[in-house]
Amino acid sequence: TDTSKIYFTSLKDDTVAGDTNGDGAASLSNMTDWNGLTFQTSSVGNVSHTIIRYSGGFNGTDRAAVFNLGGNLLLDNITFSNNYQYDIYQNTGSSTISRSLFSTTTSSALWNTGTSTIDARLNWWGTNAGPVISDNVLFDPWLKRDPALPNPVIIVPGIIGSRLVDIDESEVWPNVPLMIFPGQDDFLNFLMLTVGGQLIENVSPSSIIKELGDNDFFTSLLITLETNGYVNEGDLFEYPYDWRLDIEATALNLKNKIDEIKLQTGAEEVDLIAHSMGGLLLKKYLKDYGGDSVDKFIDIGTPHTGSPKSFKALNYGDNFGFEKYGFDILNPIRTKEISQNMPAVYQLLPSSDYFDSETSYYVPDLTDGLNRFNFSQTKDYLRTEGRNSLLIDRADEFHQEIDSLNPADYGVETYNIVGCGTPTIGHFYILEDGEHPIYNIRYINGDGTVPLKSAEAIPALETYYVKNAQHAIMPSTSGVKELVTSILTSEEDFNIAPYSNLAMTANDCQIPNGKLVSFHSPIELHVYDPSGNHAGPDENGDIENEISGVVYEVIDDNKFAFLPDGVLYNIQGSATDVGTFDTRIQEIVNGEVSTTTIFADMPLTLNTQVNFDIDSNIPSQIYLDHDGDEV
DSSP states (O other): OOSSOEEEOOTTOTTTTSOTTSOTTSSOOOTTSBOOEEEOTTOEEEEEEEEEESBOEEOSSOEEEEEEEEEEEEEEEEEEESOSSEEEEEEEEEEEEESOEEOOOSSEEEEEOSSSOEEOOSOBOSSTTOOOBOSSEEOOSOOSSOTTSOOOEEEEOOTTOEEEEETTSOEEESOHHHHHSSSOOGGGGGGOBOTTSOBSSOEEEEEEOOEETTEESSHHHHHHHHHTTOOBTTTEEEOOOOTTSOHHHHHHHHHHHHHHHHHHHOOSOEEEEEETHHHHHHHHHHHHHOSTTEEEEEEESOOTTOOHHHHHHHHTOOOTTGGGGTOOOOOHHHHHHHHTTOHHHHTTSOOGGGOSSSOSOSOEEOTTSOEEOOHHHHHHHHHHTTOOHHHHHHHHHHHHHHTTOOGGGGTOEEEEEEEESEEEEEEEEEEEOSSSOEEEEEEEEEBSSSBHHHHTOSOOSEEEEEETOOGGGGGGSTTHHHHHHHHHTTOSSOOOTTOTTEESSSTTOOOOOEEEEEEESSEEEEEEOTTOOEEEEOTTSOEEEOSTTOEEEEETTEEEEEEETTSOEEEEEEESSSEEEEEEEEEEETTEEEEEEEEEEEEEOTTOEEEEEESSSOOSOOEEESSSSOO
16 A cells, blocks of 8 residues: 555665664665566566665566566556666556656666567656656656645635636736725626526636735745745646636536646646635535545635625625725625625525534524524525525535535545634624614634635534634735645644744633624725724725724724723714714624713714724714704
């Protein structure tokens, strides 16, 4: 087997079974130390997982490690080294050799003087240039890399993680120049799909998004892998895909990519690093095509049972976290419109498995009593709100297929890397309906996008926790990229001690205590820290977030800011219409609401300004200025 090989070697080879000739280090192994293996007429040689070295026996004409003088040879996974003249000599009979390593002969690896062609395809010849052999040997295709090297690696990004281009190769996503231009992001209409989730425009993926501005999604991970010997497009590959489409279709394309890489490299298996939705994609691949081609699955921040964040995107719109990375550029209203027929967005909704004894609901309707929607009722609510009924049902079927999947059942080693300690949307509360509905939200433990419970929901050999994680940049986070490299190169016992952000349990990785401040109805919410950093709408109405630790969300006319304790924040508001508004301040301790303070039905004019400070103490009153006289 791979882990227990057979050795044919010199008596002087003390690296196998110790000092077998009893002379200590007095004698050293050399070519021609033994006469090799000979297969006579009508013999059968079915040999695998074997090392043959220090040979070069003499048959009266030539020297070789293996002589085929009329036998029928099937050689698989053989390593030839330090043999004299030829590794294999054949004058009659037949030979089929595969997945073997030829690298150290002094003449030719194979020498065929007979009329029967030797089949020696898919072998490693010591160089990617191919073999030095005699005629009458079928050797193409050959392995382009040493099979002793780690498997080829494929990086699979998550939703919105691949660049998309049109038929003219012009970028339609992310297209930062158009995003930055003020407006309603009409250019995103090019990404809309049919009601059935099919393409309207001719769009295709081009590459994964490695970075945007100073924000590192995959660049540092790629550099770390290359520093450790991986070669871009040699054994390190990307799998960009159209992240809007049904994951079933992208799983087929992933299969084609894996098959292509196996053919290119000669590798039997690949390792995959899957981030976010990429993990769901890989599970669907395993379900549909099996695990024979996959060795290791490194899973980073995958919403295995879905994420309420997707509910927000479909029902209220979302800027997909761009405000965290210095790009206050996406209009949530537009992203809501374009996502309505994207199958993948629905496949990120919380599945039936998300609902358990810990989470029996994530959307309670409090407008008429206490209606805590179960899974079926949540689906009905989505339909009532105008979401795509076909895609809701297809997403349910998708999760029923893969939620309980265990990669180990497919022979795949799985390592799970999850984020924790970052406030992550876990519940939406419908407090009042009508023309201007009032909502509240609850944050739970996660990476800012994926709840911890969803990220943990896959059996794995090891699960690692990334403290205070930021979902989008987890693959290149310090400690994570080193951990990933260690797993891929089979480095034993990776030491997490130098990385204070890594842990083996979530025990010390909880969301911080703080305040959830929210404004309801037509008024902007602005947050400033003592250094003047800002979270809230910019002059173009796009959301920016420059304050570390602050989480900012908008749901229609409801604005929310989670403020970790330990900082004096200045809260400001600017009216956008006349009417009234509410301010709600919730104190969060150990992940639970300990107190709620509400300032209700405060009047608004077009000139109303709000200003108050908040730290560990909740203010007993807030300041309103209706006419700009600061009184």
